[in-house]
Amino acid sequence: MLAYERYLALYASFAGEAGAGHPVEVSLEQLAGALFCSSRNVKLVLRKLIDDGFIEWHAGRGRGNRSQITFLFDKAAKLLEIAKELARKGEYKRAFELIEHFGAGTEARERFVAWLNGHFGYRRLQTNDAEASDILCLPVYKPILTLDPKELYYSFSAHMVKQLFDTLVEYDRETGKLVPSLAHAWTHDENGMEWTFHLRKGIRFHHGREMSAADVVYTLDRLRGSRASEWFVRSVVGAEAVGQRTVRITLAKPNWLFPRFLGSPALSIVPHDLAERDERFWSHPVGTGPFRFEAWTEDRFMMRANAEYFKGRAHLDGIVIVIMPGGTIAYSKSWEQLLMKEEPGEMQPKDDWEQKEFICNGCAMLTWNMRKDGPQRSAAFRKAVDLLVDRGRMVEELGEDRIYAASGFHPEERLDRLPDRSDHELAASLLLASGYDGSEIAIGTYGLHEMDARWLQRTLADYGVAVAVRLESFESIREPGVLEEVDCLLYCVVFDEDDVSLIELYEQTGNFLREHMDESLLAWTSEQVEAALGCKRAEDRSRYLSAIENRLRDETHVLFLLHKKQNTFYNPNIKGVGLNSLGWIDFKDIWLGEDEPLAGNAG
Known part of the structure; x- marks a missing residue:
């Protein structure tokens, strides 16, 4: 225990109403x-606290004379000072733990978060040389679970x-076309079963070695055995380096979407030499991207600009991602600099700030567990629940980032088809027909989806459907047994690239939707996916993929609930602010003009 912790512990135990500046026996x-x-050790502690200027101590002389301790600093003020110092060192988690432990009965937490809000944003830091460093410091309220491309399940990890x-x-969403990246050109045979990619010259990994065809072959091979990503290479029967900068990939069956598979973050090219021999590679990864890894702790993640990036150096010099405790978002109301509003919650930007609103490409939905016995196995029961959920009322009552009812995966579908209105009379008859006996169903969820789950719990209870909410974390939701034990799961899907991301829902082992499908539906879905991949024309692929979504909706294997929006509020002096398909700020393009200083920068 450090000196300041001992001070706060003693203050909490003995200062009482007297507070600081008054002797206490x-x-x-x-x-x-x-x-x-021990009493012996406590004397050493007292000496340290005296030397550090925390307390005054007057030892009692003679029998019956008690000693006196005087606390020299108010607890809340000292706690806030210590928390700020820890935050400046990047020890954010420790700062919040300290406030949580010692801050009861004070406004230390609210005052600390108010100070911390000014600590975030776009900062221009003067270094020893003449050049200043432009740093973006952002808070997030969920952890980075992995930086290994082949293990991606969540959009935040994919973004990082x-x-x-x-x-x-x-994949360029605006044009709907593939564009070159590490490969500058590619060709295919007439059947869509052999694909050849030609790599750019001179692209270097962050450790200095030039990328080669061997790295591409290794990247494809290492996906074998991955729960999250093996489906991408399931039909690959061969990948070979044809010289230093050409890769030929042979498939077992036609796949006209295969190049778009290769644009997925899961297929990010990794250096074979480092990944093969270094077991710690994924705790300090090396790629070719716009930023280089710098540090990763439970408090924060740090990156520096890749000065040799082949698409042009980022304007920023560094990024600091601060992993905030989940309970702090409610206090984050007054941001003084650029902030990504990644989670819902009230926000009060300055009047002259600009806002970018982004409708998430995806939806909040509930999947029924068809591999478990229970009321959900009945189509009548599932349809009844669907009819009991008034999505419009859900949006109105919960508000925040919820924007309108969903009838499918993609927001644009609302223009073609509105969700059925809730029908309580029909729902009651379907419940009766299903034989539902009032037994409890368990909704599993995690993170901020709890609000939606609690709303469903209250709403369905009004009609005799008993619901228990099983709240998990981002990590625990995937632990063995959790998905199998719940009757349904409430979560959001976010699509980076429409067709490929949609297929991922159906084909990725461990994906929530796939894990809840029964065997017959899985087999049929796989047939539809294979037929879609064999179609060269996008409209033909769409016919097969739409059939899957329609069946999921019509048979109520999925309850499509809501579409959501995200907002970025930012100082108008900051340029290049944009949101990518995952709903995150594109860090590479942000910049601040030389003649446009930020007022009120916090250290």
């Missing part, structure tokens, strides 16, 4: 009990992977 035995140490790595090609 106490015995060595009492102090030792409060610090869980895209900062460090590149893929052979990229």
Whole structure:
């Protein structure tokens, strides 16, 4: 225990109403009990606190004369000072733990977060040389679970992977076309079963070695055995380096979407020499991307600009991602600099700030577990629940980032088809027909989806459907047994690239939707996917993929609930602010003009 912790512990135990600056009578035995140490050790602690200027101590002389301790600093003020110092060192988690432990009855937490808000944003830091460093410091309220491209399940981890790595090609959502990236050109045979990619010259990994065809072959091979990403290479029967900068890939069956597979973050190209021999590679990854890895702790993640990036150096010099405790978002209301509003919650930007609103390419939905016995196995029961959920009322009552009802995966579908209105009378008859006996169903969820789950719990209870909410974390939701034990799962899907991301829902082992499908539906879905991949024309592929979505909706295997929006509020002096398909700021393009200083920068 450090000196300031001992001070706060003793203050909490003995200062009482007297507070700082007033002597309090106490015995060595009492102090030792409060610090869980011996009387001998407590004398050493007292000496340290005196030397550091925390307390004054007057030892009692003679029998019956008690000692006196005077606390020289108010607890809340000292706690706030210590928390700020820890935050400046990047020890954010420790700062919040300290406030949580010692801040009861004070406004320390609210005051600390108010100060911390000014600590975030775009900062221009003067270094030893003449050149200043432009740093973007952003808070997030979820952890980075992995930086290994082949293990991606969540959009935030995928976004961070895209900062460090590149893929052979990229999908341009605005034009609907593939564009070159690490590969400058590619060809295919007439059947869509052999694909050849030609790599750019001179692209170097962050450790200095030039990327080669061997790295591409290794990247494809290492996906074998991955739960999250093996489906991408399931039909690959051969990948070979044809010289230093050409790769030929042979498939077992036609796949006209295969180049778009190669634009997925899961297919980010990794250096074979480092990944093969270094077991710690994924805790300090090396790619070709716009930013280089610098540090990763439970508090923060740091990157520096890749000065040799082949698409042009980032304007920023560095990025600091601060992993905030989940309970702090409610206090984050007054941001003084650029902030990505990644999670819902009230926000009050300055009047002259600009806002970018982004409708997430995806939806909030509920999947029924068809591999478990229970009421959900009945189509009548599932349809009844669907009819009981008034999505419009859900949006109105919960508000925040919820924007309108969903009838399918993609937001644009609302223009073609509105969700059915809730029908309580029909729902009641379907519940009766299903034989539902009032037994409890368990909704599993995690993170901020809890609000939606609790709303469903209250709403369905009004109609006799008993619901228990099983709240998990991002990590625990995937632990063995959790998906199998819940009757349904409430979560959001976010699509980076429409067709490929949609197929991923159906084909990725461990994906929530796939894990809840029964065997017959899985087999049929796989047939539809294979037929879609064999179609050269996009409209023909769409017919097969739409059939899957329609069946999921019509048979209520999925309850499409809501579409959501995200906002970025930012200082108008900051340029290049844009949101990518994952709903995150594109870090590479942000900049601040030389003649446009930021007012009120916090250290």
